[in-house]
Amino acid sequence: MTDTQERNPGEPLRVGVLGARGRMGIEVCKAVDAADDLELVAAVDQGDDLSAVSGAGAQVVVDFTTPDVVMDNLRWCVEQGISAVVGTTGFTEQRLEQVRGWLAGKPDVSMVIAPNFGIGAVLMMQFAARAARYFESVEIIEQHHPRKLDAPSGTATHTARQIAQARAEAGLGPVPDATRDEVPGARGADIDGVRVHAVRATGLVAHQEVLFGTTGETLTIRHDSYDRVSFMPGVLLAVRAVRNHPGLTVGLDALLD
Numbered sequence: 001m002t003d004t005q006e007r008n009p010g011e012p013l014r015v016g017v018l019g020a021r022g023r024m025g026i027e028v029c030k031a032v033d034a035a036d037d038l039e040l041v042a043a044v045d046q047g048d049d050l051s052a053v054s055g056a057g058a059q060v061v062v063d064f065t066t067p068d069v070v071m072d073n074l075r076w077c078v079e080q081g082i083s084a085v086v087g088t089t090g091f092t093e094q095r096l097e098q099v100r101g102w103l104a105g106k107p108d109v110s111m112v113i114a115p116n117f118g119i120g121a122v123l124m125m126q127f128a129a130r131a132a133r134y135f136e137s138v139e140i141i142e143q144h145h146p147r148k149l150d151a152p153s154g155t156a157t158h159t160a161r162q163i164a165q166a167r168a169e170a171g172l173g174p175v176p177d178a179t180r181d182e183v184p185g186a187r188g189a190d191i192d193g194v195r196v197h198a199v200r201a202t203g204l205v206a207h208q209e210v211l212f213g214t215t216g217e218t219l220t221i222r223h224d225s226y227d228r229v230s231f232m233p234g235v236l237l238a239v240r241a242v243r244n245h246p247g248l249t250v251g252l253d254a255l256l257d
């Protein structure tokens, strides 16, 4: 922690929000405002000056922006010595490595990057990873509102990677699939050998099904976020915890009891 970031006991933790006028940013600003132990000191969106965040002495930044701009934002946070909680999607392993590299030279700065802050969604991913070894077939169907910029979702990508890792550790081969002459896209995206189907429809918020199959039975694990308030307990948990978790933490799992 740098001197300017020191938290005096009893004083609220100073939080800056990037993407503050977006769907998630608006909810985060409300949630931080409503928490007695947190103070919203800066709310920044596209076109605003990031120096509002450092100028206000933010100790933690929350980023819900876009995959295009998030890396520049995070590099800036590290340079300023400000820890970050990141919900923005688009984190490849290469991007995560880059973030780890920046943090390596800054022991007082830490980050939590989570593809989904919904507690139910975190459990859905954990349950899916646990089930993966017992089923020869698996497909992921994610469903979101049509204004979402990225597909497949960060949650679906993360789930697919975890399932693929569990399958590899269990010695499972490829998912059986005899499809021929397919119409491009008909079988969804292939993420580490797991098919992921992205649905976009008005009325949806954020939903995911993981469908497992083996001889004579299927298992469906489903999670639904009907409202963006579902993400707020996880975001606030990460805001309060991030500075006690050195380096980069990926996913909310390590912060849950």
Ligand SMILES: NC(=O)C1=CN([C@@H]2O[C@H](COP(=O)(O)OP(=O)(O)OC[C@H]3O[C@@H](n4cnc5c(N)ncnc54)[C@H](OP(=O)(O)O)[C@@H]3O)[C@@H](O)[C@H]2O)C=CC1
Residues within 6 Å of the ligand: 018, 019, 020, 021, 022, 023, 024, 025, 044, 045, 046, 047, 064, 065, 066, 067, 069, 086, 087, 088, 089, 090, 114, 115, 116, 117, 118, 150, 154, 231
């Ligand atoms: N981890 C999780 O639990 C969740 C993650 N997400 C992810 O969070 C991200 C945001 O989602 P959502 O809120 O729906 O998207 P929105 O498009 O509603 O919000 C993004 C906001 O960021 C603004 N923005 C763009 N560039 C910058 C910049 N350089 N600095 C500051 N603000 C900027 C945008 O402005 P403008 O519109 O003018 O471009 C917009 O207001 C997505 O990647 C989404 O997948 C969403 C929900 C939950």
Ligand SMILES: O=C(O)C1=N[C@H](C(=O)O)C[C@H](O)C1
Residues within 6 Å of the ligand: 089, 115, 116, 144, 148, 149, 152, 153, 154, 155, 156, 205, 206, 207
């Ligand atoms: O854009 C969204 O809305 C969401 N994005 C995240 C993702 O891509 O997984 C989390 C949640 O699904 C909502």
